[in-house]
Amino acid sequence: MVRPRLPARLTWNVAVCPPTGTDTGGSIRQPAAFCGLTGIKPTYGRCSRWGMIAFASSLDQAGVLARSAADAALLLGAMAGFDERDSTSADAPVPDYTATLADDLAGLRIGLPQEYFGAGLDAGVETSIRAALAELEAQGARLVDISLPNVPLSVPVYYVVAPAECSSNLARFDGVRYGYRCEAPKDLEDLYKRSRAEGFGAEVKRRIMIGTYALSAGYYDAYYLKAQQLRQRIAEDFRRAFERVDVIMGPTTPTPAFALGAKTDDPVAMYLNDIYTIAANLAGLPGLSAPVAPVDGLPAGLQMIGNYFAEGRLLNIAHRLQQATDWHRALPPGFD
Numbered sequence: 044m045v046r047p048r049l050p051a052r053l054t055w056n057v058a059v060c061p062p063t064g065t066d067t068g069g070s071i072r073q074p075a076a077f078c079g080l081t082g083i084k085p086t087y088g089r090c091s092r093w094g095m096i097a098f099a100s101s102l103d104q105a106g107v108l109a110r111s112a113a114d115a116a117l118l119l120g121a122m123a124g125f126d127e128r129d130s131t132s133a134d135a136p137v138p139d140y141t142a143t144l145a146d147d148l149a150g151l152r153i154g155l156p157q158e159y160f161g162a163g164l165d166a167g168v169e170t171s172i173r174a175a176l177a178e179l180e181a182q183g184a185r186l187v188d189i190s191l192p193n194v195p196l197s198v199p200v201y202y203v204v205a206p207a208e209c210s211s212n213l214a215r216f217d218g219v220r221y222g223y224r225c226e227a228p229k230d231l232e233d234l235y236k237r238s239r240a241e242g243f244g245a246e247v248k249r250r251i252m253i254g255t256y257a258l259s260a261g262y263y264d265a266y267y268l269k270a271q272q273l274r275q276r277i278a279e280d281f282r283r284a285f286e287r288v289d290v291i292m293g294p295t296t297p298t299p300a301f302a303l304g305a306k307t308d309d310p311v312a313m314y315l316n317d318i319y320t321i322a323a324n325l326a327g328l329p330g331l332s333a334p335v336a337p338v339d340g341l342p343a344g345l346q347m348i349g350n351y352f353a354e355g356r357l358l359n360i361a362h363r364l365q366q367a368t369d370w371h372r373a374l375p376p377g378f379d
Contacts, residue, residue, distance in 0.1 A: 062108050063122065067099050068201050069295075069320025071106045072332035076295035076344025079334045079373055081115050081361055082108045085354050087327035088133030090119075091126030099208040100131070102201075102324045111371055112333065112361035116140035119354060133352075140355050144362040149183030151360070152288040156191045159293030159319055167338035168294050175335045175345045176292065178367055179360065187288050191280040196273050197321040203257050203270035204325070209247075210254030216242065278326040285350045290360065294319055295332040295344035300375070319346055329354045333361040334371040341375055 064071045066084035075082025083106050090105040097103060105122065109115040120141065125134040153176065160169065176186060216222040218238025225241055228234035243251070257266040284291060296316055323330035328351060332344035345364075349357045365371050 063118070064106055064108055065095055065098075066104050066106050066320075066324065066330075067102045067205060068317050068324050071108060072295050072320050072330055072344065072346060073316065075108050075332040076334075076346075077300040077342055078108075079337075079342035079371065079375065080108050080110060081112050081331070081333050081365075081371060082106065082344075083115050083119060083331040083354065083357065084323065084329060085119065085123065086133070086329045086352050087324075088131050089135075089137075089329070089352065089354065090122045091124075091129045091132050093126050093128040093132075097208075097212040099205040100212060101208060102205060104324070111365055112331075112358045113141070113144055113365075115331075116144055116355075116358045116362070119358070123354075135352060138355050140358050143355050143359050145366075146359045146363075147183065148179060148360065148363055151179070151184040151290065152187050153179065153184050154187050154189040154284050154288030154291040156189055156194065156284075156291060156293060158191055158194050163297050163318070164294060165298045165338065168297065168299060168343045171335040171338055171343050172292075172294050172345055175333075175364060175368075175370075178364060182363060182367065189284050189288060189291070191277075191284060191291075191322070193273065193276040193280050194322045195318075197277060197325060198318055200270045200273045200277065200325060201317065201321045202253070203266050204274065206250040206254030207257045207267050207270075208254065209250045210252075210258060213243070213247070213251060218242075274325045277322055281322070281326050281328060281348070289350075290353075290356065291348040293346055295346040296320075299338040299341035299343045323348050327351070329357060331357040331361055333364055334373065336368075336370050337373050337375070342373070 066072060071082040071084050074080070084104050085106055087104050092103055092105060095103060095105065107115045107118045107122070109118065120137065120139060123137040126132040180186060216239065218224040218234045223238055223242030225234060225237035228237060256262060297318060320330065329349045331347045333347065335343050335345045337343065347357045347360060
């Protein structure tokens with residue numbers, strides 16, 4: 044494995060080192076938005092997936108959550124690079140992300156998809172997003188209205204593709220070779236059933252069942268194959284958009300942070316919270332969430348989606364925004 048070395052000047056205290064995470068449909072960017080952090084999911088293949096528990100192999104990607112874009116640039120630079128142990132790892136050079144953080148934004152073309160600013164977006168979140176865009180305009184960026192017509196299909200496409208891959212990947216956790224094993228099984232069948240029943244939570248079981256159904260005989264063409272075809276259309280939307288713009292921006296989530304457990308009993312409502320983040324995973328593009336002005340005291344995020352291997356540009360834009368504002372330093376009510 045070839046990995047760039049950390050700068051000699053850099054020292055991290057373990058207690059404050061930015062955390063790593065995995066993002067399959069927004070699981071770095073959404074927590075970042077809800078917690079007032081900077082979270083980046085790099086291009087698919089930019090960081091090794093070796094050692095991760097595979098959920099949806101064509102979507103999973105390692106990334107970083109940090110207090111600032113500058114911190115994220117340091118850690119991503121250490122993580123990124125080719126890994127011969129990961130067959131999906133991209134053999135591409137890794138730039139010094141810290142070297143371009145302060146680059147000028149003059150002439151930057153920011154695409155604003157009409158699909159990201161319609162019904163369902165909280166008015167307070169939109170106001171905060173527009174304020175961030177205005178700051179980037181003040182630094183020389185130009186806003187361009189664009190359309191990603193197939194992106195609204197991202198949620199149904201994702202919730203066929205991801206559970207199908209999940210069903211296949213998690214089949215190995217049978218109590219024999221991997222993961223949890225139940226106590227005192229009566230026989231092999233009991234070992235399989237109880238280990239999986241006790242070891243998986245309700246949401247994991249739900250996704251395994253959906254995926255198994257989608258891959259079953261008679262339904263593969265109707266669901267999984269069609270979902271993959273639509274996935275290609277979504278990627279094509281982005282390809283066309285990047286012929287006109289340098290980066291695509293919009294909200295990370297439709298609402299600011301919500302109360303713990305508020306949507307636990309409604310999985311569909313929770314799934315719809317992924318509406319803005321999933322498309323980047325389906326297309327394999329890098330995405331970053333940066334804090335914007337709090338909404339009624341609660342964190343919200345601006346999502347930036349770049350072209351393939353454009354992580355450095357996303358970090359540069361987020362850094363310039365954070366140098367001009369203090370939104371990434373804001374703390375929610377109850378924290379001091």
